[in-house]
Amino acid sequence: MASQNALSSTNFYTIAWIAALPIERAAAEAMLDEEHVAPTDFTRHQTDENVYTWGRMGEHNIVIASLASGVYGTTSAATTASSLLTSLPSIRVGLLVGIGGGIARPDEGHDIRLGDIVVSQPCGTTGGVCQYGLFKAKSGGKLERKGFLGRPPTVLLNALSSIQSYHERKDSKVPGLLQEILKKNPKMGKRSKQNPGYAHQGFDNDLLFKASFDHIPSPDYRGYNRAEEVQRDDRDTTDPNIHYGTIASGNTLVKDATTRDRIVANLGEDFICFEIEAAGLMNHFPCLVIRGICDYADSHKNDQ
Structure with a gap:
């Protein structure tokens, strides 16, 4: 640099x-x-x-x-x-960029993997970010929305449209940029016990489990029942896919699959990611939220 x-x-x-x-x-x-x-x-x-x-x-x-x-x-x-x-x-333009918990539902068209990218995009009744604490419980288990978060500036939404159009014709530039970063900063590509590194963790470390399966205290899940794993089609590349949709934001870090699925079901939104900062920004610092998927908002978080 x-x-x-x-x-x-x-x-x-x-x-x-x-x-x-x-x-x-x-x-x-x-x-x-x-x-x-x-x-x-x-x-x-x-x-x-x-x-x-x-x-x-x-x-x-x-x-x-x-x-x-x-x-x-x-x-x-x-x-x-x-x-x-x-x-x-x-x-004039804000970006909130970091890591987040992916809400992977391959059978519903959300085949989100570790290392993928999610981007907030207005959808339905949300501006791209929904605060899951801004709801009031109603009878019958229903929830009533008590507040709304603003959407990203129009200039960023126009940029999203342009990028999506580009990716219909050509491959993403992200893999090349990642390779360039690791070349310029070799330390970021090295792994150790203290530093998991910034490179892809390998498909063997990307396991999605059923919500009912609690974490086994083992670094590689040796001995777990394969029936507890959600079977997904193999990918032929570690290059990240980009997903656009609604990001769920709140002060409570979601690390339990049952809680994750309950929030998604109760709010009725088509969430693709959980994170804990965006809701504090949207109404005062309109921005685009971009998250790299580091876990599945469950008990199996792997810092690799």
Whole structure:
């Protein structure tokens, strides 16, 4: 990654990229084609405690911020975005990028795998993100929606349309970009007990189990009954597929398949992913939410 002197003004930065975890921020910074120092006219607002990375990605100048270490969820995300906007009023486009729990239902057309990408897209009655805590229980087990989250800016939805059209004609550029990142940052491709690495974990480590099957404390599930595994068609490549739809967001981290399926059934939305930050942003910092699938929102999470 090349670096250069500071740009003269914060007005050249109109895109803000927010990550929750340090590993997510590291991936974002690795994507930069060029890293900048802070613009010469940058004046931090007295209430802004964010730490920023400045740079260029393609033709766009981007500023990257992350949540305070160890402090996650919708409130922390809202604080990060609010502080950013006080210091950088020129920001027009927001991206929330990181990892999330995939809601894989291969028999219903959602063949989501580890390493795939999910992108928030307005669907039905949602703007692409639905807060699963904003509902009131009604008689008969029904739920009534008590609030709504905004949708991404139109410019980003138009960009989505363009990307989807491109992928109808040509392959995604993502695999090539990932290879380039690992070439420029060799450490990110190395695996150890302390560092699972940023490369694909291998098909043997991508197992989807039935919701009724609880985690067995074993690194490789030796001895489990194969009848508990959801059988899926083989893929001929580890390149990630991209899925568009509704992302479920709330302050409760979902790590249980029974809870996962109950939330999806109760809310009646066609969710494709769970995460815990986006709901804090959408009404105050309209953004596109992009998540890489790291688990299936169940008890079998594998950090590889």
